[in-house]
Amino acid sequence: MKGEVVINPDTFDINRFLDLESVFLGRTEETAGLLTVEAVRIHKARPVVKFTSIDSRGDAAKLLDKIVYVDENKRIELPEGYYFIHDIIGMKVYTIDDSYVGKVQDVLQLPAHNVYVVDYKEKEVMIPAVDEFIDSIDEEKEIIRIKPIEGLLE
Numbered sequence: 001m002k003g004e005v006v007i008n009p010d011t012f013d014i015n016r017f018l019d020l021e022s023v024f025l026g027r028t029e030e031t032a033g034l035l036t037v038e039a040v041r042i043h044k045a046r047p048v049v050k051f052t053s054i055d056s057r058g059d060a061a062k063l064l065d066k067i068v069y070v071d072e073n074k075r076i077e078l079p080e081g082y083y084f085i086h087d088i089i090g091m092k093v094y095t096i097d098d099s100y101v102g103k104v105q106d107v108l109q110l111p112a113h114n115v116y117v118v119d120y121k122e123k124e125v126m127i128p129a130v131d132e133f134i135d136s137i138d139e140e141k142e143i144i145r146i147k148p149i150e151g152l153l154e
Helices: 014-019 057-061
Strands: 004-006 022-026 033-043 046-051 067-069 092-095 100-109 114-120 123-128 134-138 143-146
Touching (some): 014 033, 014 046, 100 123
Parallel strands (some): 092 143
Antiparallel strands (some): 004 046, 022 033, 022 067, 033 046, 092 100, 114 123
């Protein structure tokens, strides 16, 4: 179908795209515009979406490098211990002995595991999002407690 867009999903369940009626698409959540979903199919483990008003390859090409956002009320339930990336970004990071480290600026999605990019004393520190480093995440208080190893915060 002309104007279809292949999505690189960042979700536990790609079939969730089959139920979406609309999404927000943009480089950031603040600049994303609303698009109506006309049709969805799954091809090679990726959703292929046809949006209303996107009717050509040229129209679809304008959507490259954009991120798909959904309404908060359409979010899927994540298994315990899993978090949405946009919920992690901006959280305050403390060590287990209550020393403030900084705020999460970004989350790198690497093949082995995610890595939290945290501002620390005017530099970036990379904290692997694994049990060896992450003690707890409190979504309500927006706080991550880490167990730093020697050299991590230097």
